[in-house]
Amino acid sequence: MMLYGRGTELAELDQVLAAACAGESRALVLRGEAGIGKSTLLAEVVERARGSGMTILRATGAEGERDLAFAGLLQLLRPVADRAEQLPGPQADAVRAALGTGSAREHDRFLTGLAVLSLLAEVAEDGPVLVLIDDAQWLDEQSTQALQFAARRLAAEGVAMVFATRDDERYAGAGLPELALSRLRDEDALALLAGLDVPAEARIRLLAEADGNPLALAEFAAAAGREGGGLPGSVMTPVPAADRVLARFRARIAGLPERTRLMLLFAAAEAQGVISYLLPAAESLGVGLADLAEAEAQGLVEVAGGRVTFRHPLVRTAAYLGAPMARRVAVHQALAATSTDPDCTAGHRAAAAMGPDEDVAAELEAYAQRTLDRGGTASAAATYAQAARLTPDPAERARRLTAGAWAAQQSGHAEQAASLAERAYPMTADPVERAELAYIRSFWFFEKDEPVEGGRLLLDHGPDATPRRAAAMLRTAGTYGWFGGDAATLCRAAELLEKHGDGSAADAAVRGLALIADEDYERGLPLVAGLLDPVPADGHARLFAISLSSLLADDAVLPLITEEIERARVDGLIGRLPYLLHVQARLQLYAGRHRDAEATAAEGAAIARDTGLRARMERLDNLLARIAAIAGDEDRVRSLVTDSLTADGNYGRTAWALLDLGLGRYEAALTRLEEARTGSVRHSAALLFAAADQVEAAVRLGAPDRAVEPARRFAAWAAASGRPWAQAVALRNEALLTDTTDPYERAVKLHAEGSPASGRPFEQARTELLYGEHLRRARRRADAREQLRSALAAFERLDAAPWAERARAELRATGETLASERAAAPALVDRLTPQELQVTRLAAEGVSSREIAARLFLSPRTVEYHLYKAYPKLGIANRRELAGLDLSG
Structure with missing residues (x-):
């Protein structure tokens, strides 16, 4: 096969193949207009892969199969379907469901992608694998989602994945490397025409007509030959080459x-x-x-x-x-x-229908249900919508649109779900059905950062729903009001739950949120705490309890988080993990386990990226920004933080303020936090806990009047929470404002009462630093040194550089001579990347590579790759030596 003008592209594709043959994995998206030569290039890649002994798996998207769930995976994986039996149970079930040999109605929509990754890795155990997807723009959504997930998590399996897609179609490469195919240069186009035996005198005219599109060149050359040298159309016709080629094909047919x-x-x-x-x-x-x-x-x-x-x-x-x-x-x-095939029958009958037809609509509905049973939520949504279009009766049409809306919501397409729900709304006057549609629409409002609108929609319709749905809708309205800073919606939801709720702890928690928003912590916090005593058995209720646990700042929720993460790993609930890992990382940060928090957040961010959960990625970045702020790393904070007057933005603003405070920029820190309190989400947990930063900044700035309100607010919360560390920080605030010794003494004792699991090492070290400064000013130098040494040791352990330097300066001011400050040797865990740390810890516990891969959603070969990279950093040679190492964070 002769290719013209594609030397650069072939070289890049050769690198992808070579990497796979060397045991690495790569993915690449080829983009270009119709006829630009993508398929020809892929054919050449296939020949080169065969020459290298690679296993080749192929699939081609077809426009007519766009709504056939998993049609692409069926093409691709049919030759290796038997290898699915080697996968972990939930993944094997997901593959069987995708291939139509099993049911996976309840499985996480991302589990199929993980199963594809594992299956490709299993096949690659026998040698390098090439996966080719042509016309990816027409692949069904379930296959696209699964293949992109697998492609983003490839590492060391020996798998090359190449997607070819048109430029003019809505196909997102989802962050994968891309290679754009340009039109041929004139010299390459002329060479192609010469190879097609086009007479020299006709080449220039064909060159202008085809505009560098290889398919147009070939087709116009063939047409010129068939028509005795005549040219198709005018050189001046302002129509894209691909459209002119389509016109030529229609003429030929x-x-x-x-x-x-x-x-x-x-x-x-x-x-x-x-x-x-x-x-x-x-x-x-x-x-x-x-x-x-x-x-x-x-x-x-x-x-x-x-x-x-x-x-x-x-x-x-x-x-x-x-x-x-x-x-x-x-x-x-x-x-x-x-x-x-009943599915094909339904599809063809629908294509033949010239107007509403209840029989065809019923067949399509049954087809949509079968698709849903296989986990094809996106395709099911489209099929339900098609069934609705062919439904004569408005009530039945509304019912099918509602089913389609729920399927779209399950597939992660909140906007599509809302659109279907909006179409159904005027077709029914039934208040219960309208409430159901309002519930679906509310998710899209929350998704597009308009929780206030979503909450009000739920308040308007929640009382009309079925009793069980009404309670769920009103609780959701309350949380939307909380996160959106809409106290009126929050309070109204709490009031309506008195009548329409089910009397559960979740209903009481919404009342608690309303009280907390009004800064009535004494009555509000116990109601929220009731969510965890006892721990709810229902999965949704457990997640609701976890989501509100940050208000309690209670590490007692950590076992629940650990249990839910383990359940999500075992069951393959991938989409739930970024949220759970975020909560776990936050608790690890509070406990002073910064390295663990970084590793946990890094895993959560990677999964969020691979599953397209951008909002969760931002929240995880804000958490990482707080760690960077403690370390005084301004560049990293700037690269990570979201600084806006929203609930999520508050976490970014508090990270910036903490950085400013550590670097002595007190006015900047105070202004940031005061501005955040003017925003709509002024009651968020982030701002509540940052009140102590606000107090310190104000006092150090010489403006204690600006510290009174935040000190009062934090003290009220600390008293209601009953947490020793919080009460200690409240006493620290009092000591700062009064410049007296007694509150400091009581604060230090309270910090000491907290267990390592429930303490806050960073906050304790800050209290000791401030107390030491106070004692030094009171000329009690020996007592000051005791506090300052403890603070310095904690800051150094936490890698809190600016805070450690302040402690050193205070120690010097007491007259203590410090030893030369040589950089301490990094702990073993500091030598590893976050993923290497996770893998080595599990391996040290005796977990096999295959089991580690299943837990971390990797391939076994990638696990071995991480271990191979970690051993030299740890100074060991094999897995057996891991057991003797200290890998604690």
Whole structure:
């Protein structure tokens, strides 16, 4: 095969193949307009991969299969489906569901992607693997989502993945490396035309007409030859080359015998091109396989391997759109009548329907339900919507639109779900059904950062819902009001729950939130704490309890978090993990386990990135920014933080303020926190805990009047919480404002009462630093040194550089001579990347590589790669030596 002008692209693709052959994994997205040569380039890649002994798995998206759940994976994985039996149980179930041999109605929508990753890694145990996806823009959404997830988590499996997609289609490469195919340069285009034996005098005219598009060059050259040197169209025609090629294909097909055109239409309408499916329907209209001979002779199709394959997707499009509507309807009716697959039957009957038809709509609904049972939520949503369009009765249409909206919500498409719900709303007057639709729409308001609108929608419709749904809607309205800073919605939700709730601890917690928003911590906090005593058994209630646990600043929730994370890992609930890991990382940060918090947050961020959960990525970044702020790393804070007057933005602003405080920029710290309190979300946990920073900044700035309100607020919360560390910080605030010794003494004692699990080492060290400064000013130097040494040791352990320097300066001021400050040797865990740390810790516990891979959503070979990289950093040679190392954070 001769390729012109693609040397650079082939070199890059060769690197992808070479990496896979060397045991690494790479992914690449090829982008380009129709006819630019993507498929030709992929064919060359296949030949080179065969020459390297690679296993090749291929799939090609088809426009007609866009709504067939997992159609792409079925093509791709059919040759290796038997290897799924080697996967962990939930992953094996997900593969079987995708391939139509099992049910996975309840599985996490990202689990299939993990299963694909594991399956490809399993196949790669026998040698390098090349995965090729052509026309990715037409792949069904479930397959696209699964393959992109796998591609983003490839590491050391020996798998190369190449996606080819059009520029003009809505296909997101999801952060994968991309290679854009440009049009051919004139010299390359002329060389291509010379290779096609185009006369020299015609080449310049063809060159201008084709505009560097290889398919256009080839097609126009062939047309010029067939038409005796005539050119298709005018050089001045302002139409894209691909559109002109489509017009040429339609013209060529129009010139074929009628029977051939009909047979091509059958092949185009039956998306898979399987001859055994086509022939019974074709014969019912009097045509057969022999009628494709002329199309074969002209190179429009290839008939081999039991399939009819079009030379290019534009040929399929031309064959279908070029036929009269009546002919297309007849073909779909024939395919429906002869199909033995109920899903195909439903699809063809729908394509043939010329107006509302309850029988066809019912078939589509059953098809959507089967798709849903296989985990194909996105395709099910589209099929329910199609069924609704064909439904004559408005009430039934609304019911099917509602089912489609729920399926879209399950697939993670809140906007599509809201759109379907909005269409259904005016079709029903039933208040219960309208409440259900309002519930669906509310999720989109929250997703697009308009929780106030979502909360009010729920308040308007929640009382009309069924009793169970009403309670859930009103609780959701309350949390939207909390996160959106809408105290009125929060209070109204609490009031309505008195009448429409179920009397649960969750209802009481919403009342608690309303009280906390009004700074009535004494009555509010116990109601929120009731969510955890006892721990709810229901999964949603447990998540609600976890989400509000930050208000309690209680490490007692840590076992619940650990349990839920383990459950999510075992069950493959990937989409839930970024949130759970975020909460765990926050608790680790509070406990002074910064390295563990970084590793946990890094895993959560990676999963959030791979699953497209951008909002969660921002929240995890804000948490990492707090660690960087404690370390005094301004560049890292700047790269991570979100600084806005929103609930999430408050975490970013408090991180910035803590950095400013540590660096002695007291006015900046105080201004930041005061501005945040003017925002709508003034009651957030982030701002509540930052009140102590506000107090210290104000006092150090010489403006104690600006510290009174935050000191009062924090003291009220600390008293209601009953947490020793919080009461200690409240006493520290009092000591700062009064410049007296007694509050400091009581604060230090309270810090000492806290257990390592429930203490706050950073806050304790800050109290000791401030107390030491106070004692030094009172000329009690010996007592000051005791506090300052303890503070310095803690700050150094926490890598809190600016705070440690302040402690050193105070110690020097007491007259203590410090030893030369040599950088301490880093702890073992500091030598490892976050993922290496996770892997080595599990390996040290005796967990096998396969089990580690299942827990961390990696492949076993990637686990071994991380261990291989970690051993030299730890000064050991093998897994057995891990057991003797201190890998604590």
